[in-house]
Amino acid sequence: MKVLILGSGGREHALAWAVKRSEKVTEIVCAPGNGGIAEIARCVPVDLKDLSAMVRVALDEQPELTIVGPELPMSLGIVDALQEHGLRVFGPTRAAAMLESSKGFAKRFLQRHNIPTANYAVCSTAEELEKAVEIFHPPIVVKADGLAAGKGVIICQSRRTAIEAAQGLFSGALLGEAERQVVLEEFLLGDEISFLCLSDGKHVAPLVPAQDHKRIGEGDTGPNTGGMGVYSTDTLLEPGMTEWILRHIAEPTIRGMAEEDTPFTCVLYIGLMMTPRGPQVLEFNARFGDPETQAILMRLESDLVEALEACIDGTLDQIEFRWSQGASACIIASSGGYPGSYKTGFAISGLPAAGRVPSVQVLHSGSARVGNQIVTAGGRVLGVTAAGGSLEEALSHAYQALTEIQFEGIYFRNDIGHRALKRTV
Ligand code: AMP
Numbered sequence: 001m002k003v004l005i006l007g008s009g010g011r012e013h014a015l016a017w018a019v020k021r022s023e024k025v026t027e028i029v030c031a032p033g034n035g036g037i038a039e040i041a042r043c044v045p046v047d048l049k050d051l052s053a054m055v056r057v058a059l060d061e062q063p064e065l066t067i068v069g070p071e072l073p074m075s076l077g078i079v080d081a082l083q084e085h086g087l088r089v090f091g092p093t094r095a096a097a098m099l100e101s102s103k104g105f106a107k108r109f110l111q112r113h114n115i116p117t118a119n120y121a122v123c124s125t126a127e128e129l130e131k132a133v134e135i136f137h138p139p140i141v142v143k144a145d146g147l148a149a150g151k152g153v154i155i156c157q158s159r160r161t162a163i164e165a166a167q168g169l170f171s172g173a174l175l176g177e178a179e180r181q182v183v184l185e186e187f188l189l190g191d192e193i194s195f196l197c198l199s200d201g202k203h204v205a206p207l208v209p210a211q212d213h214k215r216i217g218e219g220d221t222g223p224n225t226g227g228m229g230v231y232s233t234d235t236l237l238e239p240g241m242t243e244w245i246l247r248h249i250a251e252p253t254i255r256g257m258a259e260e261d262t263p264f265t266c267v268l269y270i271g272l273m274m275t276p277r278g279p280q281v282l283e284f285n286a287r288f289g290d291p292e293t294q295a296i297l298m299r300l301e302s303d304l305v306e307a308l309e310a311c312i313d314g315t316l317d318q319i320e321f322r323w324s325q326g327a328s329a330c331i332i333a334s335s336g337g338y339p340g341s342y343k344t345g346f347a348i349s350g351l352p353a354a355g356r357v358p359s360v361q362v363l364h365s366g367s368a369r370v371g372n373q374i375v376t377a378g379g380r381v382l383g384v385t386a387a388g389g390s391l392e393e394a395l396s397h398a399y400q401a402l403t404e405i406q407f408e409g410i411y412f413r414n415d416i417g418h419r420a421l422k423r424t425v
Contacts, residue, residue, distance in 0.1 A: 002027040007069025008034050010365035010383040011290035016041045018297040022305035031057045035374040036364025051076045075101050090308040092286040095262040099284040104145045104181045106284050113256040117281040119186040129166050133159045144169050145181035190275040194292045199254045200316040201263035208299050208323050209236045210292040218415045225339045229416030231329040232295045233391050265311050291330045294363050294385045298328040327391040330383045331398045331416050336409025338379035346376045350404035357401040360386045376407050391417050
């Protein structure tokens with residue numbers, strides 16, 4: 001069968017790598033793809049901001065399955081548009097993607113369905129804001145309602161700075177675009193876990209848990225990024241916790257969406273804070289996370305395509321997932337200067353040698369092929385991903401592969417997994 005993947009990052013490279021392992025698949029097309037994806041799929045150019053251009057690519061290619069990677073095409077309604085043309089798509093409809101695209105919607109939904117989450121207030125005017133802020137004790141979390149690529153969350157140490165941050169979101173001064181709604185939220189303390197599950201709208205199947213490192217600097221310091229590394233181990237969650245999260249968070253979410261006539265048939269990414277009063281939902285994404293997907297799929301031994309098709313067909317309960325025991329890790333190599341400004345176009349060397357390190361896959365986030373060279377083409381450039389019998393082993397494979405790779409300004413964190421390693425000593 002022919003599979004089309006929309007997207008151009010490390011998540012899409014991981015998806016293409018996992019799709020390629022399926023015995024059912026004979027051809028993979030990725031639009032637009034990147035320098036690494038081009039080695040395992042045919043890449044066709046497309047602008048991910050242009051809905052009709054994406055539809056044209058899908059109609060030309062006539063794939064038997066389309067997988068949508070990033071949030072932008074989903075928020076534009078690519079899934080609905082392709083379904084209208086009779087194509088089979090793995091992704092949320094625009095209505096289902098509201099769980100991600102509006103934080104106000106997500107918080108009200110969580111409350112309606114008694115799913116644990118931080119106390120909050122959704123405000124649309126300065127008056128509402130000034131009244132609501134009184135009931136919160138600093139630190140106060142201020143969130144933009146809409147998609148903000150990780151830049152829409154501000155942790156404020158006083159009510160005054162919370163009001164200023166919210167005003168900055170309303171006016172557009174903070175994100176460039178004015179927000180109609182702002183969410184105020186109670187500050188939660190704990191370990192963050194990414195809990196992803198697949199759903200066919202009725203049944204829920206958990207993937208292995210992961211923990212990511214969003215900050216640029218070692219020791220989790222400095223500005224936020226799209227993610228500098230991630231790992232997945234069997235011991236990230238205490239025994240019985242996966243079942244608890246399924247019963248009290250994931251299943252009620254899928255049931256609630258079905259009851260509200262917006263069935264969720266895709267991958268649900270649940271960002272959780274593991275607090276002393278139990279897991280609390282921080283956010284939902286209606287797609288595979290990046291770089292979580294790189295680490296998670298590295299551990300998947302069963303057929304990804306069968307599972308994604310079962311989500312579309314409503315038969316997810318018949319799928320048996322097999323995972324490798326132990327751990328996986330993905331370390332992001334970024335361009336010098338990222339997440340601030342950086343230069344691109346530098347030649348990347350050592351990729352073949354890195355790929356020969358046992359159980360390593362070098363997944364490309366921002367690369368391009370120019371002639372015979374692979375060059376840097378983004379802030380996050382590569383996700384060096386490895387599996388192992390333990391986290392230490394997975395990390396040691398990944399870091400060994402990184403010693404082979406060179407490009408001007410290369411930067412990566414040397415402490416990925418430090419929180420889990422501390423727990424095991
Ligand atoms: P979100 O986009 O809502 O996941 O927020 C991005 C990041 O902000 C999260 O990964 C957390 O690190 C932090 N954050 C969000 N909400 C809270 C909260 N209520 N308490 C503490 N930290 C938070």
